[in-house]
Amino acid sequence: MSVSLDVQKTQDSLPTEHYDVVVVGAGPYGLSAAAHLLAQNLKVAVFGKPIYFWREHMPKGMLLRSYWWATDLSDPQGAYSFDRYFQAIGAQGTDPLPVETFIDYALWFQKNAVPNVDETYVSCVERVGKQFVVTLEDGRVLHSRTVVMATGLQYYRYCPAEYEHMPVHLVSHSSEHHCLDTFANKVVAVVGGGQAALETSALLHENGATVHLVSRHPLRWIPYANMRIPALLRQLRAPKAGMGSGWLNLLLEKYPYAFQRLPRNTRDYVLTTRHGPAGSPWLKNRVFNKVTIQEQKPITAVEAVDGRVRLTCANGETLTVDHVILATGYRTDLTRLSMLHPQLLTSIRTYMKSPELNPWFESSVSGLYFIGFSAARSFGPFYRFVIGDAAAARRVTSAIVRQVAHSRR
Numbered sequence: 001m002s003v004s005l006d007v008q009k010t011q012d013s014l015p016t017e018h019y020d021v022v023v024v025g026a027g028p029y030g031l032s033a034a035a036h037l038l039a040q041n042l043k044v045a046v047f048g049k050p051i052y053f054w055r056e057h058m059p060k061g062m063l064l065r066s067y068w069w070a071t072d073l074s075d076p077q078g079a080y081s082f083d084r085y086f087q088a089i090g091a092q093g094t095d096p097l098p099v100e101t102f103i104d105y106a107l108w109f110q111k112n113a114v115p116n117v118d119e120t121y122v123s124c125v126e127r128v129g130k131q132f133v134v135t136l137e138d139g140r141v142l143h144s145r146t147v148v149m150a151t152g153l154q155y156y157r158y159c160p161a162e163y164e165h166m167p168v169h170l171v172s173h174s175s176e177h178h179c180l181d182t183f184a185n186k187v188v189a190v191v192g193g194g195q196a197a198l199e200t201s202a203l204l205h206e207n208g209a210t211v212h213l214v215s216r217h218p219l220r221w222i223p224y225a226n227m228r229i230p231a232l233l234r235q236l237r238a239p240k241a242g243m244g245s246g247w248l249n250l251l252l253e254k255y256p257y258a259f260q261r262l263p264r265n266t267r268d269y270v271l272t273t274r275h276g277p278a279g280s281p282w283l284k285n286r287v288f289n290k291v292t293i294q295e296q297k298p299i300t301a302v303e304a305v306d307g308r309v310r311l312t313c314a315n316g317e318t319l320t321v322d323h324v325i326l327a328t329g330y331r332t333d334l335t336r337l338s339m340l341h342p343q344l345l346t347s348i349r350t351y352m353k354s355p356e357l358n359p360w361f362e363s364s365v366s367g368l369y370f371i372g373f374s375a376a377r378s379f380g381p382f383y384r385f386v387i388g389d390a391a392a393a394r395r396v397t398s399a400i401v402r403q404v405a406h407s408r409r
């Protein structure tokens with residue numbers, strides 16, 4: 001069944017009243033949190049378009065960087081895990097997993113675990129006394145004791161300043177392209193050095209474009225597990241973890257709260273350097289000798305010339321292309337969450353434009369929680385991926401249950 005049939009859209013589906021919790025966002029994090037909150041008999045409202053970012057802002061034909069078994073949405077009983085989905089449809093998971101399979105699974109999860117999602121967007125979240133006042137784009141106004149912000153990546157697109165003056169038909173961000181076949185027979189530069197840059201380059205090439213991948217840094221690849229050593233030794237040396245083997249990955253995955261206790265500069269190092277941009281090894285065959293790779297080439301000037309784009313590198317070399325796709329990723333910047341009322345925004349304590357969160361994902365404003373990408377500075381790199389959704393959902397739910405019980409008393 002398609003999602004639009006399952007999702008309530010009518011204004012009278014949610015009368016204006018008081019909620020225990022409003023979840024803003026219906027991606028993997030928002031849906032997982034909602035599934036856990038609903039199981040606690042709380043009065044929950046969920047807003048957003050289910051799995052929208054995956055359906056509209058990722059390229060068709062993309063393969064997941066995470067293993068399928070590390071990309072579950074979470075419900076308290078595990079009744080709607082990826083494994084259960086494959087059992088239900090009589091299929092088996094394989095890696096790397098096509099994005100389309102993940103989307104089908106996540107919509108199945110939504111239909112079963114969180115059937116009452118309202119697709120209306122939230123236009124304002126405001127703190128009034130001890131409550132939050134949540135205004136929707138269609139004018140409805142709700143009151144809630146708590147709010148969970150799970151708005152994902154879309155507000156945080158990062159475009160380097162040197163491209164800002166360029167018209168959109170010449171320079172775009174990778175998240176703007178769901179279909180890359182419009183670039184067939186075009187010369188395209190992809191700027192970036194991580195998974196999105198490499199996979200966008202591969203897909204563009206496979207769709208008939210001539211591709212130049214331009215990266216400021218040398219490319220980094222996620223290592224393959226060494227299959228020549230015995231399995232036990234391999235597991236001891238680099239245990240299997242959801243986002244790549246290794247002890248650090250396993251620790252970050254299983255004990256995200258330990259990350260919060262690390263000194264700030266260690267956390268920053270892990271986030272930006274240790275877990276900086278890198279590509280899955282299965283992409284190598286799809287880009288080597290197919291895409292022109294220009295590593296360690298910082299771009300210093302960008303100009304439109306005769307309807308094309310001229311890029312000038314630091315060493316003076318130039319490259320002229322029909323279009324530039326910036327696969328330059330995302331950076332948390334709370335001020336971009338336009339639905340946060342200015343007064344509320346100024347009350348949220350931040351570090352490097354990210355909210356500072358307590359171990360329960362709660363910001364400095366009591367009752368206001370952030371999960372997913374916004375939480376990565378506090379909880380580690382895996383909160384940029386689906387794998388963090390279960391721990392986040394559990395923590396947020398237990399904190400909200402306590403908070404609601406306290407306020408009812």
Ligand SMILES: Cc1cc2nc3c(=O)[nH]c(=O)nc-3n(C[C@H](O)[C@H](O)[C@H](O)COP(=O)(O)OP(=O)(O)OC[C@H]3O[C@@H](n4cnc5c(N)ncnc54)[C@H](O)[C@@H]3O)c2cc1C
Pocket residue numbers: 024025026027028029030031047048049050051052053054058059063064065066071120121122123150151152153154196339371372373383384385386387
């Ligand atoms: C190219 C690419 C590839 C990736 N590959 C992987 C991968 O292989 N494995 C992995 O684990 N992760 C991957 N990720 C990361 C993954 O996308 C995120 O971890 C995940 O989507 C975050 O989920 P989320 O629920 O926080 O946000 P999102 O999935 O971004 O969902 C945001 C939700 O918020 C809603 N929303 C936005 N604004 C409002 C509003 N004002 N009111 C109400 N609702 C609103 C949207 O409609 C949507 O429902 C990838 C990311 C990119 C960009």
